[in-house]
Amino acid sequence: MGEALISPDDYWVLWGFLAIWAAVSIYLEQTYQWASKISGAIIALLGAMILTNINVLPVESPVYDAVWSYIVPLAIPLLLFQVNLKKIWKESSRILFIFLISSIGTVAGTTLAFFALKDVIPELDKIGAIITGSYIGGGVNFAAMAAKFDTPGELVSATVVADNLMMASYFFVLIAIPAIGFFRKNYRTPYIEEVEREAKNTEGKTISESFWARKDISLKDIALSIGTAFLLVVVSFKLAEWFASIIPSGENVFWFYAVLGGVLGDSYLMLTTITIAAVSLFPRKFEAMNGSQEFGTYFIYIFFVVIGIPASLPIIFQNAPLLLVFVAIVVIINMLISFTLGKFFNFSLEEIILATNANVGGPTTAAAMAIARGWKDLIVPILLIGTLGYIIGNYIATAMGLWFSTFF
Known part of the structure; x- marks a missing residue:
């Protein structure tokens, strides 16, 4: 793949693209019925994918890293300022069960993919461990397993590209599912119906435009929302x-310390916990901060754009096309088990979608989807439960990697 038209170091242009394309996606979603049905999230992601694959945008840049490091952490507290805390514990227990079912789907998919391709992909035992960890937890587990099993750098790079492409593609599928008649007919959809009810009395407007109706907002609202978000993140x-610095870590530490470090040392889990505590202590103060939801959602749309950028087809087809087949098998099996058992246990379509999203993409992408679709009461539960994957992912992935290694 040749050099992109825009340089990775051209920060102003890249930041401009992220901000402008996020704005275009929101505008289209709130202006046209066709765009509302597709969703602004898909428009944001798809536009970035196309521009990457026609060699306009670079696949990597410090700008994209900054979105993960700064924009996403700020979005999370902003979007939690006005959540319905009374429903959190009820919804969390349900999400935990379907998340664990989806994790079983990851293990089953990785096992099937390993035995199908172990003779044609070198060192698949290591890749299997990496993908198991990543598709139960997230990027943290991906990096941990790559280091633990001493995986060659070029193999890690190829797996990263396959993982990113599959995550973006699956994200696209999951966002589209609520608009497919088969799923609406065969699964409960209480959160989708709630959003549609809120928009029912606003003829001529898209659902998204009705959901994000204009609100009064002052300079004080902006200052308090952004300032408080920064304070909570810091x-x-x-x-x-x-x-993380005081709790013992490493391969040989007692399991209790490993779990404790995974809980207390996780930045996103700590951010979610402290934000919820603050909102619980000062509910009226946070409810009065108009604009926090809007700011947070705009930040999340910038994140959607970034998700689509690493999905470079030329790179994966040139370097390791079979790795794409491997991760595709894992994701397909995860999806089949999640939706089949989810239906059997009477989970809602929204709960299943977020659980499998949290497995494959991590809690951040799952929360972003809940935000984009207006499923407000599921944002906190999926963040909390999805973060659990960071803890259990390493243990399950290690066991899988050691088992797979016995076949070589």
């Missing part, structure tokens, strides 16, 4: 960093 991340 306190949470520094606190998690401190806990």
Whole structure:
């Protein structure tokens, strides 16, 4: 793949593209019925994928890293300021069960893919461990397993590209599913119906436009929303960093310390916990901050654009096309088990979608989807339960990797 038209170091142009394309996606979603049905999230993601694959955007840039490091952490507290805390515990228990079912789907998919391709992909035992960890937890587990099994750098790079492409493609599928008649007919959809009810009395407007109706907002609202979000991120991340530094870590530590470090040392889990505590203590203060939902959602749309950028088809087809087949098998089996058992246990379509999303893409992408679709009461539960994958992912992936290695 040749050099992209826009340089990875051209920060102003890249930031401009992210901000402008996020704005275009929101505008289209709230202006046209066809775009509302597709969703602004898909428009944001698809546009970035196309421009990457026609060699306009670079596949990697510090700008994209900054979105993950700064924009996403700020979006999370902003979007939690006005959540319905009374429903959190009820929904969390349900999401936990379907998340664990989806994790079983990852294990089953990785096992099937391993035995189907172990003779044609070198060192698949290591890749199997990496993908198991990644598709139960997230990028943290991907990196941990790559280091633990001493995986060659070029193999890690190829797996990263296959993983990113599959995650973006699956994200696209999951966002599209609520608009497919088969799923609406055969699964409960209470959160989708709630969003549609809220928009029912606004003829001529798209569902998204009705959901995001204009609100009064003052300079004080902007200052308090953004300032409080920064405060919560700083306190949470520094606190998690401190806990991570004092809790014993490494391969040989007692399991209790490993779990404790995974909980208290996780920045996103700490951020979610502290934000929920603050909202619980000062509910009226946070409810009065108009604009926090809008700011947070705009940040999430920038994140959607970034998700689509690493999905470069030329790179994966040139370097390791069979790796794409491997991760595709894992994701397909995960999806089949999640939706089949989810239906059997009477989970809603929204719960199943978010659970399998949290497995494959991590809690951040799952929360982003809940935000984009207006499923407000599921944002906190999927963030909390999805973060559990960071903890259990390493243990399950290690066991899988050691088992797979016995076949070589």
